[in-house]
Every structure is written in structure tokens, then in C-alpha cells.
Amino acid sequence: MSPRAWLAxxxxxxxxxxxxxxxxxxxxxVYGIATDAAGVYAYLVWMVFAVGLMAYLDGLVRxxxxxxxxxxxxxxxxxxxxxxxxxxxxxxxxxWFGFVRYDYLVHVFGLGAAGLAVWEATRRMLAADSGVRAAxxxxxxxxxxxxxxxxxxxxxxxxxxxxxVDAYVNNMQDLIANLVGSLIAAWWATRRAAKECIIHLAxxxxxxxxxxxxxxxxxxxx
Numbered sequence: 057m058s059p060r061a062w063l064a065x066x067x068x069x070x071x072x073x074x075x076x077x078x079x080x081x082x083x084x085x086v087y088g089i090a091t092d093a094a095g096v097y098a099y100l101v102w103m104v105f106a107v108g109l110m111a112y113l114d115g116l117v118r119x120x121x122x123x124x125x126x127x128x129x130x131x132x133x134x135x136x137x138x139x140x141x142x143x144x145x146x147x148x149x150x151x152w153f154g155f156v157r158y159d160y161l162v163h164v165f166g167l168g169a170a171g172l173a174v175w176e177a178t179r180r181m182l183a184a185d186s187g188v189r190a191a192x193x194x195x196x197x198x199x200x201x202x203x204x205x206x207x208x209x210x211x212x213x214x215x216x217x218x219x220x221v222d223a224y225v226n227n228m229q230d231l232i233a234n235l236v237g238s239l240i241a242a243w244w245a246t247r248r249a250a251k252e253c254i255i256h257l258a259x260x261x262x263x264x265x266x267x268x269x270x271x272x273x274x275x276x277x278x
Contacts, residue, residue: 062108062111062112062115063107063108063111065111065115066110066111066114066115067111069114070114070121070124073124073125073128076128077107077128077131080131080132080135081100081103081104081107081131081135084135084136084138084139085100085135085139087139087140088100088138088139091139091141093138093139093141093146094146095138095139095146096138096139098138099134099135099138099139102134102208103131103134103135106131107131110124110127110173113173113177116177117176117177119173119176119177120176123169123172123173123176126165126168126169126172127169127170127173129165129169130162130165130166130169130170133161133162133165133166134162134166137158137159137162148162157229159230159233160229160230160233161233163202163230163233163234163237164233164234164236164237164240165237166237167198167199167201167202167233167234167237167238167241168198168237168238168240168241168244169237169241170197170198170201170202171193171194171195171197171198171199171201171237171238171241171242171245172194172241172244172245173197174193174194174196174197174198174200174201175190175193175194175197175245178193178197179193188246189249190242190245190246190248190249191242191243191245191246192242193245194238194241194242194245195235195238195239195242197238198234198237198238198241199231199234199235199238202230202231202234202238203231203234206227206230206231210227
């Protein structure tokens with residue numbers, strides 16, 4: 057199946073999410089071009105790649121709607137951070153209260169969502185249905201994705217003069233934010249896994265019949 061077919065199939069499965077994603081990518085790209093944002097093209101390429109990858113993976117594993125919604129929000133925050141300029145600095149470089157950076161918030165939220173996506177994509181292969189296994193997969197998956205993103209940022213900064221990534225300190229702070237996001241997502245995944253386990257145990261085995269309901273004609277059963 058060609059990449060175009062993957063995207064078309066994903067759009068048919070999730071028309072609203074596909075429409076929203078295409079809309080905000082187009083709007084932020086046009087806005088970035090109009091305002092001469094430095095990283096508009098680099099971030100557009102990254103978003104096209106990310107959307108294509110998720111469309112392909114969704115065709116294989118069928119992500120849950122809430123994970124896809126989270127990833128859609130992450131994409132919006134990513135495009136906004138790269139293209140929206142406030143007081144002469146893009147949103148990704150904004151700092152509030154002296155220590156809260158928009159960049160860190162996106163890393164926490166984004167890598168938490170990525171960890172949940174990795175868990176859903178691998179839970180059958182790794183049998184990660186228990187709480188502990190789910191947490192391990194989420195944490196390892198999220199931080200692996202986070203490390204790959206940091207490598208991508210480094211390569212982009214080396215290849216494109218308009219892409220500027222801070223030095224070692226920023227790299228470490230991003231990884232810490234990734235870890236925080238993965239821990240939050242792991243906590244959520246353990247709760248979901250436990251809930252699904254309870255539902256599974258409560259369900260009758262395949263082919264089993266529910267016990268007959270006692271009737272008034274059989275008083276011995278009442």
C-alpha cells in the first residue's frame with residue numbers, strides 16, 4: 057500500500073481528526089510563511105512525516121480514539137510553538153514564572169501521549185496487559201521516542217541554519233520533561249490496564265451460557 061493509500065484509509069477511519077489536523081497544519085504553515093517564521097518549513101516537513109507515520113501505524117494496530125486525539129493536540133502545540141511569535145520570540149522559547157517553558161510543557165504532554173501510543177502499538181506483541189508491564193512499555197517507549205526527537209533536533213540544527221536548538225542544558229531538560237510525561241502516562245496506563253483486566257475476568261468465557269434465572273415456579277431456587 058502506498059503512503060497516499062495509508063493517509064486515505066486513515067482519513068476514512070477518522071475523518072474529523074484528519075480534517076482538524078490538515079486544517080491546523082495548513083493554517084500554521086500559511087501563518088508562518090506570512091510572518092517569516094524561521095522554522096516553518098522544517099516543522100512542516102516534520103509534521104508531514106509524523107502524520108504519515110501515525111497513519112501507517114494506525115492501519116496496523118488501530119489506535120484508540122483518545123490516543124489519536126492526544127497526538128492531534130500535540131501536533132497543534134508543536135506547530136504553534138514553532139510559528140507563533142510573542143514579543144520577538146517564538147512560543148517554544150517563552151518562559152513563564154521564571155522557570156516554566158512552553159517547550160517543557162509540550163515535551164511532558166507530547167511524550168506522555170507518545171508513550172501511550174507505543175503501549176497500544178506493542179501490547180499484543182509484548183503481552184503488556186498487566187499494570188507493571190504497561191508502565192514499563194510506556195516509560196521505555198516514550199523515552200525512546202523522546203531520544204529520537206532530540207537526535208532529530210540536533211540533525212536539523214546542523215542541516216538548517218534557521219533551526220536553532222539550545223546546547224546541552226536544553227537537551228537534558230527536554231529529556232527530564234520527557235521522563236515526567238512518561239511517568240504520568242505510565243500511571244494512567246496502569247489504571248487502564250487494571251480496569252480492562254477486571255472487565256476481562258468478569259466476562260464469561262467464550263461459549264459459556266449465563267446461568268438460568270430462577271423462576272417463581274421453582275421456589276427452591278429463591
